[in-house]
Amino acid sequence: MTEHHLNGVALPNEQGFFGEYGGQFIPPHLKKAMDDINVAYEEIRQQPEFQQELQDLFTYYVGRPSPLFHARRLSEQLSGAQIYLKREDLNHTGAHKINHCLGEALLAKYMGKTKVIAETGAGQHGVALATACALVGIPCEIHMGQVDIEKEHPNVVKMKILGATLISVTRGTATLKDAVDSAFEEYLKDPENYIYAIGSVVGPHPFPKMVRDFQAIIGKEIKQQAQTQFKQLPDYIVACVGGGSNAMGAFTEFLADDQVKLIGVEPAGHGLQTTQHSATLTLGKPGQIHGMACYVLEDEKGQPLPVHSIASGLDYPGVGPQHSYLKDIGRVQYETATDQECLDAFMTLSRVEGIIPALESSHAVAWAIREAGKLPKNVNIVVNVSGRGDKDADYVAEKLGL
Template sequence: MGHLKQFPTKDGFFGEFGGAFLPPQLEPHMKEIADAYERLAVDGSYIAELRYIREHFQGRPTPVQHAKNLSEKMGGAQIYLKREDLNHTGAHKLNHCMGEGLLAKYMGKKKLIAETGAGQHGVALATAAAYFGLECEIHMGEVDIAKEYPNVVRMKLLGAKLVPVGFGGKTLKEAVDSAFASYLEQADTALFGIGSVVGPHPFPRMVRDFQSVVGFEARDQFQAMTGNDPDHVMACVGGGSNAMGLFSGFIDNEDVKLYGVEPHGTGTELGKHAATMTYGKPGMIHGFKCMLLTDENGEPAPVHSIASGLDYPGIGPEHSYLHSIGKVTYGSASDDETLKAFYALSKYEGVIPALESSHAVAYAMKMAPQHPGESILVNLSGRGDKDIDYVTEKFGFGDDFEL
């Protein structure tokens, strides 16, 4: 039996990770979502409508590009990009947001509620809400609102109500806390649109399934382009939705090596990185068990990344399981390496990547010289429009950049 059919279990576990550890008042609502998804995942009309949306609204399939100039600069392996930045709204997030919006419509819900970090999930969910005629409420940390202002503008234009989160670290973890609290009061009429392969069951499975279109497309496209499968497949990992989407197309192929790239930030001390696999241990957060960065009191630790979409102390339970069995290699890229990749792809390929995606590009740039004659497929999970003001104001235009 293939991995995707084997995991998760009916209770939402990937090995020891996952599950649904919820306050009693939320249990019936999560069961309602799980039951609805189980039913609709094999419903022909639901699947047909989602496929129509992907082709005629999202613009799928997105292409695979050979990054020829960057490959020549780095030497060694040939680097390819799965261009999720060309998906409508500029990132992979719409793949699961349209699925969640359609699920809400079929369930008779009136509103979508979610957290967002970099703002891409918030924009995508606000887009889905507008498309399906639903209300939308997005919770976002005040730090991220300042960093990712272009996405704040987009969410408001799309009709979403933006709720600033000003407690704790004022970033992604606190946005999740705030959104969950709000959902608790509205669960009868609203659907929580979790933004990654995290949270209680059924969300890790549901979001992975919606994102698997990325991996299945990429596998077929790469074979059509080259006649082979890629040797190495990699994606950035915060919660891990874009990575699980890409990995889904290759996870049962023993000849393809998989890599998740985490943010190593500016140092090894707690609060200077979000490298959960490197420094974390099993723990509980937001209703599920996963690898987790914790402080001296065992609480979720403060984290940092130059990329707002990656600064989460936990990680998806499926990633935690794949790490525990050695199926996926989890590496990291620092803020400096990420910036270098951001400038490199912009200047050599004419593609301005999101800072999140730049982590995976940075890892590919490190790997390429060591693997001559091989191929690396990177998920370019989002475009950098949202990051250009922050990057240029803080770091400049890369005029002095060179490899």
């Protein structure tokens, strides 16, 4: 794993800042715990044995590299740019989340932790972490909003089968933000022996850096596969953004390649003119949440707003600090897709290519469907299909009356 710089600037710096975003806005006793994690991570990432173990797990356990698939029928139907799908949905556990969960579980084992605690929205991080913890033999406790538990039943059952303790969170909106709050409180009871395995490129330093590094395998593979399959770098790379881990995974390898346009797609929910969305980078402003500085959707009192997305994994009023920085410097363009566009994309990809995407990933697919027809046929768009839609199938069927 390499150090990350852009235009000569370290990302992050030693204090964990990406420009003015990131850092550690946490109580002193928790700062020590985070610094210990950072030291352990910097030690372990330099070890050839760790790198080899992780690489072997990626190859023989996760099934990497995930394919880059040319969606020919969809591209023909839109009669514009060529759409390629990075198939993270084919990973073991069904999403990109397994990439960093294996890294976090191995780190927990290396540090001698007795319990791994995490939050989950759509349940993909929860399933991936429960899987990784079963693999390394560490107890796992997952906090999940009651609303998401009811919506994501298949993932709830999987977590229980894998041996995780599932904590239902009923406070507030009973969704992702509240699950994060609940998990943090449990972690604070014994940060010496517990580790909080954050599920995205969010939270206090070193988590935005660490999760990004584990996810960067996605972009590395895209770069190699693009050269093999269409003999050049992609013109566009598109990924959905909630906290932003799958997008940072896809974008990191290309940040210095200015000719590659990077597009992050946020949830516009019922519309940006309503209060029912999670478009943090589009409509939020710089603030603090969950121990980091980033763009936040806040009320006039500076409290995080209740947010909405049809995709539980994007339902978050903050966003990764590196995304906040990349927005400010203009390296990534952040767009939105509504719930309706997302549903339409979900059904279109299912029926035209036989691939059922997660509702989260469907936001990125929606952008590609919307824009491909405006672009020439020799333009290549790579969409990161960050997860599969099995978990959403019952919900969508009910919503559409299938």
